[in-house]
Amino acid sequence: MTTSLSVRRHDQRQRASAPRHHHHALIQQLEPYLLISPTMLVIVGLMVVPIVIVIGYSLMDNVVTNPNPKFVGLANYTAILSEPGFWGAAVNTLFFTVGSVVVHMVIGMVFAMMLNSKSMARVPRAIFRAIYILPWIFTASVVAVLWRLLLDPSGVINYILISLGMVHEAVPWLATPSTALLAVTVINIWSGYPFFMISLLAGLQGVPSDLYEAARVDGAGFFRQFANVTLPALKPILYSMALLDLLWTTQQFTLIWATTGGGPLGMTEMLSTFTYKLAFNAYQFSMAATSAVLVLGASLIVAVFYVRNQRREA
């Protein structure tokens, strides 16, 4: 009797503790999801939903100005891909982006090595650091105004070139079809190199000095040291930075809009300005969404490389 009673009590205890245990396990299982839910909500609200909406828009005949849009499938994609203006903008964007990234990398590397040089005293090094980083402090609008003044036919650059006899008359750099794309690329290079410089400088400071000493002992000169020590050490940083810069430069809008607006003769039309004009000049929001989705697709390819590189490094 006693035994059966104790067994019953044990059973009851087990039955009472089972839901509590189950409840505890459930909370433990949910805990990570609860912790990431605020971030997920933000990502869904600010990224997933807008992207899905834009993709949806690109499949409609027209939206925003059309209260009853109709589904047209991939017709907008066919239309935009057969438009010469889109391909012109794509080629300009490619030149602008690749040119900017390559030169950013070269200038960033040169300046970073100068600032990392032991042969420069501390004070001038600090002064040069401050000067070299200046372009990065300005917003794109300020950079645009500054360079518009510099490149104006009556601006400083033309004055210097005429004084030196390098040109006979003032050149409207931003308004001449043959020079405009180069001019905006130079402006973008100027405003973006400090990001490379600072990141590479941080990387250079992390390269052990005994590697250089060992290289010197082996008889390596400056260029051999650069090729066999510096570059391999900075390779992961250079790769990540180049991919990030590719993404950012592809999306550059403010600088182009505030300097040339895509002109003259469409010579500086980028995919960003092309898309903007479709939306707010022509009110063709579906076509603008289509163009934006195509840019998104191209950016995603770069982003995949970036993420893979980050994983490999991790």
Add this chain to the structure above:
Amino acid sequence: MDQFHQQNPNITVKLISAPFQSLQQQTISQAATGTLPDVVGLDGAWVNPLYKQGALLNLSDAMKSANYDPKDLASQVGYSGSTYMIPVVNFVYPLFTNDAILAKAGISKPPTTWSEFEADAKKISQSGSAKGWVVPLSTANPNGVQNDILSWAWASGGSMLKNGQPNLTGNPDVTGAVNLVNDLIQAKAVLPGADGLQETAKVENFINGRVGMMIDSLAHITTITKGNPNLKFSVSAQPVKDGYTGKPGILTASWGIGISAKSKHAADAWKLVQFLMSQSVNSKLSTLANGFPGNSTSTPDFTGSDPHFKQAFAIYQKSTPVNEFVGLPAADQLMTDFLNEFQKVAAGQESTSTMLANVQAAWKQQF
């Protein structure tokens, strides 16, 4: 607004302002999401897409409901016989001339005809460091098309439309305007870099004495006098085609007003519109803005104002206010199409007739 609140204690008006650069985007986005303010400020170039969105209230109906007689309204913008925007203040675009630069070039008075203007612009460019004229043709803000190219045709009674449709090919007034501007560019009588200049560049270069003449908004008088208090300049009517004797046109840009179709306070919103369009309030508004009233019985208060303002009002009264882009579909795109082709003409890549044929074809797609 204090006066309106006193007269209408049951209505509260909350003023919402936004930077001009983003106003168009904001207005179109708000219209798409149904969050337009009850009463909304409008540029004539945006009325069409907003009307197509169904975002604007039919003001003709609002007037009928309020027993309002629109006889005093100087103009109305509408579709299918109904009004959707009422211009509140009109900004005219006369010819500004720098007195000292003109005198240096041996020009005694501002030009009144196209040939005089062309000759004067060339004389100025040859006589010193200043250029004759400034024409901004950047596609970032394509309004150079209406302000600095087609305004020449409109000033001479010309039109770019026929029965509400584009009429550019074989149009002598439009062809003449395009040729006039292109001739001055080819003669290097305009400020270099026109393809990269925007409207603001006109005022900057006029203030700095780099150009002798510009067609610009009267609203910029304060900017000019503040920017260079010693500058002596004149305002006059835009020169007309040689031999033209009809009533001249004067380019006018309007700041208009409309009501959101989704407004829950449409009757109250109309009261505010009516208040702003009333004789005395509209006079005050136009004076404050250096513009001319949208109420035809109002007159700006010239007391203490810049004398150029009064001169321009006299020109305005003798002219027909005109801006054919107001209310057209995708007006900015029409101007961009025009500018893209005009830049080819200026670069010597295309003839005027080919340009106008191409623009006509592009415009027809929008209409």
